[in-house]
Amino acid sequence: MAKFLLMTTSIEDGARSPSVQHNSHYPIGVAYLHSYLESIGHRVETLDLNDYPFDQCRTIAMDKIAAEHWDIVGFQILAFNRTSSFRLIEEIHQHRPDIHLVAGGVHATVMYEQIVLRYPFLTVVRGEGEMTISELADKWSGGGGGYGFSAGDWFFRRWEACCY
Ligand code: B12
Numbered sequence: 001m002a003k004f005l006l007m008t009t010s011i012e013d014g015a016r017s018p019s020v021q022h023n024s025h026y027p028i029g030v031a032y033l034h035s036y037l038e039s040i041g042h043r044v045e046t047l048d049l050n051d052y053p054f055d056q057c058r059t060i061a062m063d064k065i066a067a068e069h070w071d072i073v074g075f076q077i078l079a080f081n082r083t084s085s086f087r088l089i090e091e092i093h094q095h096r097p098d099i100h101l102v103a104g105g106v107h108a109t110v111m112y113e114q115i116v117l118r119y120p121f122l123t124v125v126r127g128e129g130e131m132t133i134s135e136l137a138d139k140w141s142g143g144g145g146g147y148g149f150s151a152g153d154w155f156f157r158r159w160e161a162c163c164y
Helices: 028-039 054-067 079-095 106-110 112-118 130-140
Strands: 003-008 043-048 072-076 100-104 147-149 156-158
Touching: 003 028, 003 054, 028 043, 028 072, 028 130, 043 054, 054 079, 072 079, 072 130, 079 100, 079 106, 100 106, 100 130, 106 112
Parallel strands: 003 043, 003 072, 072 100
Antiparallel strands: 147 156
């Protein structure tokens, strides 16, 4: 079973809430993923960092990465947190290239080509992510097949038998 850290990062300056409000805008999509992954036996933690300025968001996220072992780190990317997500994706990959990085959410779903061209080490999941992220975890732990949108491959692919 894999250990996941899911996160949603700083909303850009000017659009962010003036205070940290965990109850008002908790990311429902990430909660769906968290719940599903736990229900099938994975270990999951979620960081809801939308309301934090980027320097605080970065400190919380990087401390969490350093404090424990993580197999997979997932980002919910919306238009207004894309820059902070990309900065953290770059930093985590630089320091911990062993961690599988996955992105999903509305922005990633629409802008997947641009994102995987820029970050060939990143896997982008389009649309609803529950099944795909669990199949990716199977794949990366040497288990059975699944579907994912993999960096560098311009199609949805089935791991065991590629289909277009
Ligand atoms: C409900 C809703 C809200 C609710 C709850 C938001 C929340 N925090 O969850 C409220 C009213 C609070 C809200 C507020 C806002 N919203 Co709103 N909201 C929606 C709406 C209608 C549904 C979102 C939803 O819950 N979907 C159901 C969940 C299960 O789906 P999901 O979030 O997409 O997640 C799934 C996949 O994307 C994927 N996934 C998501 N993250 C990840 C991560 C990984 C690693 C993987 C593998 C997969 C994955 O798997 C998830 C589970 O299946 C969408 C429109 C839509 N139809 O999607 C707009 C939408 C997301 N909202 C939007 C906006 C702009 C806002 C606000 C900025 C509005 C404002 N000006 O304040 C705020 C932002 C607040 C915030 N910090 O999130 C835009 C985002 C645009 C963009 N390009 O990023 C959308 C797309 C509407 C639109 N078309 O403009 N919103």
